[in-house]
Amino acid sequence: MSSQPLRTRPDACAEPLCTVYDTALLDLDGVVYVGGAPVEHAVGALAAARTNGMRLAYVTNNASRPAAAVAERLTAMGVPAAPADVVTSxxxxxxxxxxxxxxxxxxxxxxxxxxxxxxxxxxxxxxxxxxxxxxxxxxxxxxxxxxxxxxxxxxxxxxxxxxxxxxxxxxxxxxxxxxxxxxxxxxxxxxxxxxxxxxxAGKPEPPMHRETIIRTGARRPLVVGDRLDTDIEGAYNGGVDALLVLTGVTRAAELLAAPPRHRPAYVAADLRGLSAGQPEVAVSALSGGAGGAGGDVTARCGGWTASTGGTDPELRLDGAGQPLDGLRALCAAAWTYAGEGACGLDAGKALVRLGL
Missing domain, CATH: 3.40.50.1000 (HAD superfamily/HAD-like)
Known part of the structure; x- marks a missing residue:
């Protein structure tokens, strides 16, 4: 059972994530590569994180290939990796x-x-x-x-x-x-x-997290993945923070509807998020609802304001700015509104506006 507190908004981080966390526990499919090709920006982003002192460990639920073969494949894609850097289910x-x-x-x-x-x-x-x-x-x-x-x-x-x-x-x-x-x-x-x-044994179950920590010796790990039901839930079960990247299977609408065990600490478009901070998300108004669930919620990030309440069962978005900031504001509004449940409000119009 995870000891993590209820997350109702994405976390802020003033420094680049790669300088705050000592080890990135990276999923592979949908994060580093898809099929036989690296995800766009992945090679350069991983090199930048490594240069800043972050250890990179590649954690995969795919048990079909030996760790040495996975390392060889990564190296051929321009991501230098040794077999000891790979942890498999x-x-x-x-x-x-x-x-x-x-x-x-x-x-x-x-x-x-x-x-x-x-x-x-x-x-x-x-x-x-x-x-x-x-x-x-x-x-x-x-x-x-x-x-x-x-x-x-x-x-x-x-x-x-x-x-x-x-x-x-x-x-x-x-x-x-x-x-x-x-x-x-x-x-x-x-x-x-x-x-x-x-x-x-594999993600999101505890044996995989235990194996990863034993093999990497990570003291402050950051799970990096594209799946809510394996990567993010695995981090939740292990009591550690997670970064969701939007290069794999998870779509923005699924993120907004996520129950607590599927809510990441951070969200980024791709692995370049490792070398960036995360902006603060402020929840400035809340009324009605028991224990922070339900009622009217207003959340702000960057130039965006997301809100719930009123007569329409939907998430509303106003303002302008970086699309990821708008998504973070929507996450805070949806997760605060839902509390310990899953948000069922319609976010279609807001996400179209963000191009997500």
Whole structure:
């Protein structure tokens, strides 16, 4: 359970984030790259953050590739990275399994080769059949070429009562052509057949955050991601701050409707936000509603004023300035209005005005 207080507005930060936080825990898909190409501005922004003394760690729920292969891919894109800079959900699930089964136990692996190394490093024996007497089943993303028969083996073993672990439960993966099925979609197949639930290691679950902190030694980390339900919720569960970048799957309307566990401390258009501060967002009027929820709210950031209340169930926006400042003001109005819930006010007109 997170100890974070209720966030009703984005935080302010007078200094560049890369000088305030010692380590950036960066998601990859949708943040650093999409498909086979780096996100616009990502290479230069990461170099600038590193120059200012921030350590960069690449934290991915994708367990299909070994850390060394991920580091090689990043380096080829112009983002220098060593295998030790990469933390995968395969490493997190391997630690979780090793804590639950005897040393040298057999583990049925359903997924990509990125799962094999971390399990073997923990002294576990990888098998590929439910008939090999496994002590655990570990399922991770195996890529579009993974044979259907691998899911058969997982289902057979789980039906026999073998403990079931998952690297992550992401339903989708971003791609240049749209959303592709992720490991969560494959987990759903086994779940439907067996009625069982896996123990999940990856974001937003605590085992992934624990693995990341152990491997990086971060003292004041900043989670950087594009997904509310994995990156931002993972930061919330870990009790640390997060920066949401709008280069991946999350759209502005989803951010405004976010419940507390999905509200980031900061928001930026892309990774250049690491080398910038964050402006103050002021909530100057609040009336009605219990405990800060409901009623009339006015929030200001930059040259923008966002407000709720009146007869129309919508978020209103007046003023001019940087679009991200307008979005921050809208976040403060929506989150304050919603309190511990999710804001259901219509923000369509305001977001069109911001081009978001």
């Amino acid at each position: 395969a490493q997190a699930v391997a630690r979780l399994v090793a804590e639950e089964v005897p040393p040298g136990a057999r583990v049925l692996v359903v997924g990509g080769e990125g799962l094999y190394g971390p399990l073997r490093e923990r002294g576990l024996v990888v098998v590929e059949s439910a008939d090999d007497d496994p002590a655990a089943v570990v399922q991770g993303y195996g890529g579009p070429g993974m044979p259907w028969g691998r899911l058969d083996e997982a289902a057979f073993a789980v039906q026999r009562g073998v403990p079931w672990f998952a690297s992550n439960a992401d339903l989708t993966l971003p791609s240049p052509r749209g959303a592709a099925p992720g490991n969560g979609a494959a987990l759903a197949v086994v779940r439907l057949v067996t009625g069982a639930e896996p123990r999940v």
